[in-house]
Amino acid sequence: MRLALERRAVLSLGANLGDRLATIDAAVRALDAIDGIRVLERSSAWESPSWHPDGEGLSPDYVNVVLIVGTTLEPLDLLDAVNAVEDALGRVRAERWGSRTIDIDIVTIGGVERAEDRLVLPHPRAHERQFVLQPWLELEPEASLPGHGPIAELAEYADGDVWRLA
Template identity: 40%
Template sequence: MQSISYIALGSNLNHPEQQIIRALQALDGLPGSYLLAYSSFYQSAPMGPQDQPSYINAVAKLSTALSPIELLDALQKIEDTQGRKREKRWGARTIDLDIILYDHTIMQTERLILPHYGAKERDFVLLPLSEISPRLTFPDGESVQEALQHCQNYGLQKITIDNDQETMSRHEL
């Protein structure tokens, strides 16, 4: 049975736009999964320590047969493949992949909280999410649009990526 999951992508190291494109390609290649849509790319100030580069962010909509924990394991494998180092909270990273929503599943384990605990507080998640699924609601009934009106502003700016990169990424996806 297929489920719909929304994945937040973020990067601020080693050519962030390319890191996001690589991660989107990897998401589309997960077993029993396929990429339905992905948002524009956005630049934002970092959360936490400000002594690091700005982030590039996007959100992907994924159809998957993987369970939430299997999907988490697959995302962490993609992060590892792309050189993610888990050295400090909110530190710079090559790629960060977070499950924001998995259908309307509510769960809390040591490894995974759904919906993502910080999703409603981050414009760099909510704005791209609203772009690809404008009528989406959280399990508590709050719409993405409502949450967006109340979240902190991280100086989000929509960015345009190089036409060659965009053509390559859309073609390969």
């Protein structure tokens, strides 16, 4: 029997409906309870304005955290697992940039680079999102995003406001 190797993955969680922090806490617990996923580190909570193609501020602000996890799951299996957690916590996929109880994005898994219909790694917009970069920078200041470079440098140039939640 071959043992699966554990890889480090970066997950970005955000919520802007309901009790945002409680929902994120529940998502972290649910992820950590899944066979093949271990939560290794969790950032502080950060807040950012909602964004919509028609303009900012149409919805409540988001609370965001980044997790570093160890996983033995293959990328699509990890995607299925995070989608199941979202569904269990009431995620509705009605519109692309709509408000949500929880959103869990896979930012990167090890150094895997892939582009498929269901999953693009690393996440195609992570390099331009302060609400991903700042919490990740808090956890791993020397980290690099495959194909884009050091997150510390990316954070200097990315657009958007983000602030640590008190």
